[in-house]
Amino acid sequence: MQLQPPQPNKPEPAGKKAEGTHPKHPADNLAAKPAPIALNSSPAGVHSLHPTPGKTAQVALSDVSLAARARWHSSLFVIIAVWVISAIAAWVARALGQPVSWWQAIHAVTLGAIATAIFGYITHFTEALTRQPPSGFRAIAARIALLQVGVMLLMVSSPASRWHLLEALGALLITVATLWQLWWVITRLRGSLAGRFASTVPMYIAALLALCIAITCVVCAGFGVGSFSGLIAAHGRAALWGFVAFTIYATVLTLLPTLSGTAISETARARILPALFLLSVCLLHIVWLLIFQLPRIAGVFGIGICVVGAWLLWPIVSNVIRQSSGLDSAPAGVVVALCSLLALQLFDATALILGRDPREVFQLIIPALLASVLLLVVLSVLQFLLPTMIGGGPQAVQQARRRAQRSGYARIALIIVGSLLALFQSPLWIVMVGLGVLWTLLALGLATMRQRKGLSHG
Template structure:
């Protein structure tokens, strides 16, 4: 190791970092799937634990890692040490584990308070780093999407505080939890996705980045933030019909930037790799579920029933399919080792990819047919197999690439 040039040492360190990051995300995918299976078999595990294993364990971990990477690339600022990213991710892992331990049932205590504080602190630190990169940006053309990450982080902080307040009995519990979940889902997760795909989806599909989407991005972010902020407040105040109506502005804002992106991709001759298809399908699921959630709320449907019906499609076919689809393309690139090794790793991770994508999306459709019953169970099984298969092909491919680079 000591005989290697400095650049090679840096590349090896980067490879180890991103292999560890992928492993952390993969472990939470496995834990979440295990919790889901155990709960389906009758184990006394709360729905809360299952959902947060995916949302905090998989999604938040991946967002903290890769939104930092995208920010550095879009602003053309130096990345520096990985120590800060690793520490922030470790805070989230500790917070999630303590949250699960401190809220094993529905009681909220001092341990859960401390755990929520760890997660909130990690996100605030993440936002400060993003802001620092944006202030020192050397490029303005694509850095215009970086504020999406700042707004996303702000919504997650709000979501954490609302969940904490609800656990402590502040306000109407149902309204506070509805506000908490919408701020986290349509604020943190969806805004991060939208800020990323404007440039990433064209890269995955080998098409041109849409100038129109880039020009619309700031207006769309303002509309999204105002609409969702007002919807969150309406939930807190116990006005779900208003909340659902205002949430439709989120759908409009998303379509404002996604329409030119998808038009550019579909109007060209895209390279429909597993990554590109997974990300496109995940995007469409997220927008569809957001619209369905808003319309159902306006119609007066029971929020818990709506959430229970939509959560597999949102989490598995939307967020997790999209995150794993991005990683299928991104991880081999970040680990590096030369063009040939990157291509080989992508090819290994891509084997049978379309079958996995089909399984995930058919499974999601099946879960929407009923809240219980054989169709629902079959859909959950298909979702689980498809997502685990994505990870099963991805992780060995990048681990083998990393070992080859280290040797």
């Protein structure tokens, strides 16, 4: 494949301001650099920078093929699907009276499916937002492999109130993977070429730091350092309102307009850094107040997290709804998940203020949050992104997306109804959520199989 240098941009008349040029994704502007570049291929297939007098500058680019990218995202999808199915099986087994612990059922989703998805897509969106060339998949594959081994060790050990060597080793591997991912994001941000869109990347850094705090809390609880109940309550809020929520906030700013084919909200982009500061302050206060068993005051800061989150998300959602003639099920699923996130944050904060036990409240809302927020976001993104990564041309991608999103609203309704049943502690919730998830995975699997079949024949 021969790479052609981009043509120089034509000068704009003085004082003229471009309108209607908001990219659907920051990566779409990669070819819009003002200066021409020339690429010389090295024998290893990697383009290097060798300035020559009288010639144009040459830029270092890693040639990562679309086929390799498709294989990577397909593999990531398989890992996530396996963990989701394992979690459903664990919940069904618990409902039937089998000896499956609450720890195993919850962390099969949170650490197995959700953390794996977040690591993968933080990498994808960080590269796009910072306009950095692809770095290949070996490093992120190694980080996700560390994460998988750590989670499996925790699943085998199934810790209750006291930890031993196996639990400590699992937590250590997850911590190493998290710190490695954190360092990778920081180095990409430092070399960023796009300050306008890279302003969302610090939210990913804060999310990974929140995961480190959550791990620290649970390790301290496992080894008897401090109040077990308070540390576990703080662990849950740092993981969900920090690691998960911060990742969602950073991603939807560009992801939701991409899914819906609308412009990025400049209002939300301007709010991202102030919102990050306020959210971080509220989260840190929630963590230390719960550790020292002051849940009522922690609930006040929980209200703050909900208010700041709504302040940040409102221009994104309203902009998408206003500009779209009709939402497909993928962007609609993300909008529903955002509304569910804010509702559950408000529920948690109100319960803490009213004096409910923090651990009981967390155990009450966690199944609903896993289904209506985390699974719904991941499944909605996969319906849009996986056909894109497989490729085959715009027509093939669009057809695969349409196939994957058929009956999408019915699947969303199943998951939301299941979430409400979980909040009211009905055992039927796992049936509704399981049907919605399996239906979505089946639709996506069939759509991508037909897309790959078309590629092989083409």
